[in-house]
Amino acid sequence: MTVTKRIEVNAGKPYSVKIGKGLLDKTGEEAKALGLDGKALIISDDNVAALYIEKVSASLKEAGFEVFSFVIPHGEGSKSAENLIAILEFAAENSFSRTDTFFALGGGVVGDLCGFAASVYMRGANFVQLPTTLLAAVDSSVGGKTAIDLQAGKNLAGAFYQPKFVLCDTDTFDTLPDEEFSNGMAEVIKYGMFCDGEFLDILTENNTDIESIIARCVQIKAKVVEADEFDKGERMFLNFGHTVAHAVENLSSYTTPHGSAVAIGMAVITKAAIAMGKCENEALEILIELLKKYKLPFECPYGVDEVFEVTLKDKKNAHGKITLVIPTGKGESVLQKCDYNELKEIITLGLK
Numbered sequence: 311m312t313v314t315k316r317i318e319v320n321a322g323k324p325y326s327v328k329i330g331k332g333l334l335d336k337t338g339e340e341a342k343a344l345g346l347d348g349k350a351l352i353i354s355d356d357n358v359a360a361l362y363i364e365k366v367s368a369s370l371k372e373a374g375f376e377v378f379s380f381v382i383p384h385g386e387g388s389k390s391a392e393n394l395i396a397i398l399e400f401a402a403e404n405s406f407s408r409t410d411t412f413f414a415l416g417g418g419v420v421g422d423l424c425g426f427a428a429s430v431y432m433r434g435a436n437f438v439q440l441p442t443t444l445l446a447a448v449d450s451s452v453g454g455k456t457a458i459d460l461q462a463g464k465n466l467a468g469a470f471y472q473p474k475f476v477l478c479d480t481d482t483f484d485t486l487p488d489e490e491f492s493n494g495m496a497e498v499i500k501y502g503m504f505c506d507g508e509f510l511d512i513l514t515e516n517n518t519d520i521e522s523i524i525a526r527c528v529q530i531k532a533k534v535v536e537a538d539e540f541d542k543g544e545r546m547f548l549n550f551g552h553t554v555a556h557a558v559e560n561l562s563s564y565t566t567p568h569g570s571a572v573a574i575g576m577a578v579i580t581k582a583a584i585a586m587g588k589c590e591n592e593a594l595e596i597l598i599e600l601l602k603k604y605k606l607p608f609e610c611p612y613g614v615d616e617v618f619e620v621t622l623k624d625k626k627n628a629h630g631k632i633t634l635v636i637p638t639g640k641g642e643s644v645l646q647k648c649d650y651n652e653l654k655e656i657i658t659l660g661l662k
């Protein structure tokens with residue numbers, strides 16, 4: 311039997327992340343225990359709603375909430391300005407106040423959209439994360455980055471807005487398609503790559519349960535976010551592999567999922583780091599072994615010029631420079647600010 315794990319995140323108003331089996335049934339109880347009451351708006355996508363919305367709704371009703379739901383089509387295309395406005399209008403039509411609560415039931419798409427909607431509704435309604443993908447569990451549900459996509463690119467409008475609590479029910483992974491589990495593993499591997507060599511060994515040896523894997527990732531993320539909630543310094547380590555990943559997602563018109571793109575981005579930057587003499591080969595060997603194990607891609611299907619052009623639009627550009635996370639060894643990395651010429655050289659080395 312696995313025991314529920316609990317991690318505290320001291321960002322915004324401190325909150326807890328609970329990870330374990332059967333937790334969706336406790337949504338209402340948890341919310342009530344934190345003093346939340348009134349109306350609940352469950353935001354979910356069509357796939358997840360069909361599987362889990364009844365469970366969450368029943369739990370919230372049992373705890374005395376008046377429950378509403380808003381279901382969006384699944385997929386990145388739903389992280390849109392149209393859906394944001396539709397949610398806000400729906401909440402207003404149903405007389406939600408800022409003391410009411412938005413519940414994000416789903417993966418990162420639902421979490422990012424719902425969180426942003428909560429952050430701007432009446433300048434801030436309560437918000438709860440109920441992640442149902444591994445990617446959302448280890449990354450997007452924790453740390454308070456919320457966003458929608460604009461025509462020009464991903465996550466270009468958003469807010470830092472922390473949830474009141476996060477409940478990760480690992481039973482929901484029973485219905486998660488294998489490729490979505492793999493996409494989540496890309497973000498798991500990311501944590502090992504940038505700061506935790508021992509974790510890479512654990513992942514290679516395959517001798518731990520999913521709750522422990524998620525808890526280790528959330529512990530790392532909590533520490534990073536506590537040190538740099540607003541992404542001015544240390545939090546940039548969480549973007550390991552993401553500069554090229556965002557270019558791959560954009561160039562594929564978002565048909566390459568985020569996790570797969572991160573897998574490619576990590577391989578590209580690690581190859582570049584080795585070519586620059588900054589990283590030991592061992593890091594790339596472990597990375598490729600793990601990406602193969604979880605059936606993740608590591609070859610970039612795009613050329614230097616197109617990848618470079620898209621990275622110039624990345625929102626992490628500041629004063630003509632972009633900060634890259636450069637691996638230096640197994641579970642070690644540094645931040646490096648690059649101008650555009652250096653960036654192009656690094657991409658060229660990584661794509662060789």
Ligand code: NAD
Pocket residue numbers: 355356357358361384385386389416417418419420422442443444445446449450451452453454455456464465482483484485486487490493568569
């Ligand atoms: P997703 O939300 O699109 O979910 C992937 C697919 O799995 C969807 O089709 C969904 O319907 C389905 N699904 C979800 N849970 C399921 C379940 N339990 N059973 C069956 N099907 C299920 O994708 P994702 O990978 O969870 O999230 C990707 C998004 O997260 C991207 O938009 C990315 O930008 C964002 N993200 C945000 C942060 C952050 O810090 N805010 C971090 C990483 C990624």
Ligand code: GLY
Pocket residue numbers: 449450452453455541545548549
């Ligand atoms: N996923 C990157 C971050 O939360 O900063």
